[in-house]
Amino acid sequence: MLNLAEFAIRQRTFVLFFIALSVVAGIYSYFDLGKLEDPSFTVKTAVVVTLYPGASAQEVEHQVTDTVETKLQEMAELNRLRSLSRPGMSMVFVDLKESLNSEALPQQWDLLRRKVDDVKLQLPSTAQISIVQDEFSEVYGMLFSIHSEDAAPEELRRYAEELQRQIKAVKGIKKIELHGVQPRVVHIDMPDERLAQYGLSVAQVWNQLSTQNMTFEAGKFDAGTERIRITQTSEFQSLDDIRNLILKGGVSELGTGLIRLGDIADVTMGYQTPALTESRFNGQPAVTLAVSPVEGINVVSLGDTIRDIIHNYEQTLPLGVDISTVAYQPEEVQKAIDDFVGNLLESVGIVFVVLLVFMGFKSATIVGSSLLLTILFTLIYMNIAGIDLHRVSLGTFILALGMLVDNAIVITDMMIVKLNKGIERTRAAIDSVKETAVPLLGATVIAIMGASPVLFSKTDSAEFSSSVFYIVASSLLLSWLVAMTFTVLMCWLFIKPTPVGEDTKPSRYKQLVFWTVDNPIKALTGLVPLILVTAFALPYVTVNFIPQSDRPIVFLDYWLPNGAKIEQTSEDMRKVEQWLLKQPEVESISSYMGASAPRFSVTVEPEPFDPAYGQILINTKDYAGINKLVERGDKWLQNQFPDAEPRFRALKLATSDKYAVEARFSGPDEAVLHQLANQAKAIFATHPDAKYVRDDWRQESMVLQPVINQDKMRQAGINRADIAFALKRASDGMPLGQMNLNDELIPIQLRGTSQNMSSLETLPVRSLLGMHSVPLGQVVDGFELVAEESMIWRRDRVKTITAQAGVARHSTPSTVRNAVKEQIEAIHLPAGYNMEWGGEFYDEHKAVTDIFKQLPKAMLIMVIILVAMFNGFKQPIIIFATLPLAATGATFALLGFDKPFGFMALIGAVTLTGMIIKNGIVLMDQIELERANGRPLADAIKEATVNRTMAISMGALTTALGMIPLLSDLLFDQMAATIIGGLAAATVLSLFIMPALYRLAYKDKPQTTQTDAELKEA
Template identity: 40%
Template sequence: MNLAEYSIKKKTVTLVITVLLVIGGIISFTKIGMLEDPEFTVKDAVVITAYPGASPQEVEEEVTDKLEIAIQQLGQLDEIKSISKAGLSIITVTIKDKYGAADLPQVWDELRRKVGDAQGELPPGTQPSIVNDDFGDVYGILLAVTGEGYSYKELKDAVDYLRKELLLVKDVSKVALWGAQKEAIFVEISTSRLAQLGLGLDTVYASLKEQNMVVPAGSIKVGPEYIRISPSGTYNSIESIEDLQIRDPQSDKVIYLKDIGTVTRDYVDPPSQVLHFDGIPAISMGISIAKGGNVVKLGEAVNQRLDQLKGMLPIGMKIQVINFQATDVTLSIKAFVINFLEAIGIVIVVLLIFMGVRSGLLIGSILAITVLGTIIVMEMTGISLQRISLGALIIALGMLVDNAIVVTEGMLIRISAGMDRIKAAGEVVRQTQMPLLGATIIAVLAFWGIGMSQDSTGEFCRSLFQVMLISLMMSWVIAITITPLFCKMFLKAGVEGEEPQDPYKGFIFVFYKKMLSLSIRLRWVTVLVAIGMLAVSIYGF
């Protein structure tokens, strides 16, 4: 007894599994992660080291070279690129392709240890090196907060509030700001006034540096409790900075900072980031999704929270949309659903013409069950619906019906000839299951090179191979189990007493038989024609 006969005899079990595949596929479709593009691992890190006052040559010789020697000890290293500028060393570290997302955290930790060990060899005045490996976030939602007539400080306060609230939304991984202008306190000192008073700039710098420092001042015991001592002298306003007392240790002169310069509060000029939305100054918020999240549901949750937060913003401030990836993904999913329904419709129409109504509807239903079963496995294995996996499903739609057609046609011919349905199912599956499995494996192996590639292209397109593997193998399993049961239940048997019809007497079969006989008789001509066509195709390529 093979799988086909067992599936028919255990009809209830097979039908329950079929219903579970349909219901589970629909539920998985609502829960599966949805993105625009596959998650992608950036295998680069940047080591930034500031060496104020040094020339590019000094930075290269005293900082960059020493750090490169330390970094080159990494066994996972693929390539190093460095830029030495006046006062700044920038080293880009690229890791070998064979290391995936699961390996990189450990690699970056080892990189930080190597860079940390090299800090003792750097010259005095060099600031600690910064290792930045956080390049993998994709901000699928990009918003702009505008407020005509409001200052950047007021915009920044509003954006900081929105950021804290949006970080609480489910599946939000990070909210990054862009375009916020940095504020600074500018102290412009008159060198001529300093010269008149006999003070040096070092004295002014030292006085500014010593003030406003947070240091522990201890505590005193008052009864059963200890009261913390908080010293005064912090800067609370521009005026408090202007009233800073500067004492010259040599002449013992004491003056106020406002006597030798002006103190102002303004934005850093030129700004490092500038953003305008429709000609109005703005600050943007980029929202990235957590790993395995559903960007469509994230978009709905963010929209819902933004509707609640808009009423809490000052009048005149607006939240504008620069890019909303959830909309693009929704359109892609809808396009796939339409393509899926069109594919089923085309399959049914074509089979209606060549195999009859019952066969067409039967194979169309098998196609739907196969796709739903594939979505279940995708959801279980963490494969999201995105550009590549959707493309794989669309490619697979034309291949998923092949196994079902072979089994259905074989059973249709035998049942029409009066054979017992269970016997027909067993005979067809017994004859075709291994050839169908071989053909399915060959079709899967066509995508093996993409799926198993260790470079960035392989990582980006891996879901193409994974989805083709899951869907095609699912189609083979369903073809030798569920399909025979459906054929037994729905295919029409021949009329008792009538002579069985020859299924191969149609025009197409007769023409094909003549062409096949001719090709076999003129076998060498056929081989030469095939070789010639291969050569022409290679030349054309």
């Protein structure tokens, strides 16, 4: 088998040429890679929306939601069904299994559509066709607002559409949506008095308007060699077309049966009333452009192009119309990359200084250049594999930095030792690789396996962190290859022998190692106090699953009681906007009424459409000012809007839970569920750090029900449909098709005399087919105002109400949950009812459970490698016995740095196992080698430990110190503290504990025969 060192030396011209090309390719790859702020992960959720006009929430639940859910439950890859039934609308959220990869989703969404199509004949006849929204997770990384105090809504729409057209032409744009557009509507106001005056029925007007607003096929005529198509359209294309429409069936001055619509109705252009959604920027009416780039694109370059387009377009806008930035991912991406590149360079500098101090200039330069070359090789791999530059991938570079020099340190140290013993440099290079290649490869693979649970896990949190494994694996394997070729070649070229005299007086460290080997039981006994202190300190470590983002953004969600009209929501939000704009921390605000802001982050799950809901996206001047703003805002909102449910919400990094602490109650009866939720909310409210306490069903809303008298209705010659149409015309208006105006389809609505609740008894009710009308009060026995459920949530087809609470920013969800856990779980549950925890605990439990479920796979691979390497079981057992030593250092590091334990800390702890085992292999392999060379047991252990201390401690020191810059990062700080403390403690302690365990595990006799030693070397 060709020795890599021998190849590198013999073919050094080619090797150096290839490395030079790789340096250029690596630099190119850095600039060519896709750049994102955070890694994207696939939201495996779609929504099936079905409108059922006129139905109550209970009717929607039983007649639509349950029917749809029954069919969708047949999907094999279904993980969970969540549904929301509201008056007139069903929303079924389809959550697929998290183990599905993104490539399998289109097939699943096609299957979902087929299932929905199959169920349409089982729905009520008046229910509309179900719509599948599988772009529920679409993320719009750039939000721009076109706003003006004076421009009409239609003008803002036109300006936004023109800008949308220009941006769409840019390569790399996936989708652009407009939010806050006020749709135009043609209103045909036709009082009942005029219908009676001209002897027309509602049905006549409706049918003739619909019939004469259609495009007809008129055929084709032969014209020589051609067939010419004939066009004939009677579609309305202007308001005058509608006004001049001649209706048949009545009596007027035009003659019997001919009436001009404009004579009996007012035809006007207006806007949808009430509005479905509204949008404002800094208090001015606005239209928001939401821009979604394609995946893998360099959003920084794309953002520059879009900014240029916007700048040029602004010059064409009239005075008073402005374009402002609401959210701009490219800026955040550039900031994140700049910060992490700075941290990376700082870590490289720290590593080089450590190497310089302990190894000298030449050795430090060789190892440092090997590190840089490994990073460049990894960038090339990332470019080929399509791994973007973002917070996690760059942070993983820093995580792996210390490990990337381990192999180079071992090779350099081995070369120096052999050269100093007088061995010829080519032989020294070949022997160094021969002796270390396989052990270092095994140790490298084991270090990679430490991060493999992240790969095996299929939760969203693991997918968010998946680049940790890919970069650790690729960079470590490349570091091994670089060490076996480039590093050894550099040592061959530049390292000179430096004979040193024999050290006659052992150092204190050597004396301590010797004492440990001679007194293994006493040494192991010394661990007992350390274990006890760690056990005492561990409960003081706080838990915080996923930290908040450090972007200077905070949301304000605002709910009025169910049933509130959007006009009231908008008015309240305007008062909130005025207050916010006066706060010193606020840079700008963008408000949305009736719906959430466009989804500009994958962790922000939008709220369903609700006229009682509004949201303000608040850009602050810096992240540090958010706490003061929230604290001040909570008090002001509570005083100003005591009946509302306002809530400030931070941007999370990797989870989309809406409330930090949630207790879910499931069961059949709505009244019982409300009672259980009320008990939970009362318990939540007792904790000083819990706030925004509520439940997701919220309040009941009021419904007006006419008490219809069947006999009177029959005598009057009308039916229920006549009453419904009369009420519809008097309130929202009846749809009558569309008008085609400059290729814009504008809805047409037929409205009657406007009424309010106090005058409903006098509302004329006309037969759709007849000419006569009667007052509504003549056919009803009165009106009842009753309360009904406005929202019915279900999970897996069972009614589920969720008691929710936010957490003060100085506290953590686990702190609040642990404090109320016993009381919540003590709530008496009737038979058939269940309780489970949701919120952050649900995500945390799911992710942690899955990581630990995958951990045995990684451990099994590690054990197989260790047994194969040492052809025994004692050595692997001794190495694995050192793993718990890391818990001591990790515990005190988290406490000392004041960091909580969360998901990233767990990833750090799992990755740490590979690092510790790798160090154990280096020491164990040297002990085995010393024994194979005929040394007595105790001497072999002592000599191996002393000889390998430099390589092991250097690797650990560079890894730990290299992670110092990550202590200031909100995502990686937990991981950094865990690895710094855990690796430091495990390294120091294992240099004593491993020798002691080995001394106890083996008897003092020759390890192998000469033949065995030769076989081992071979």
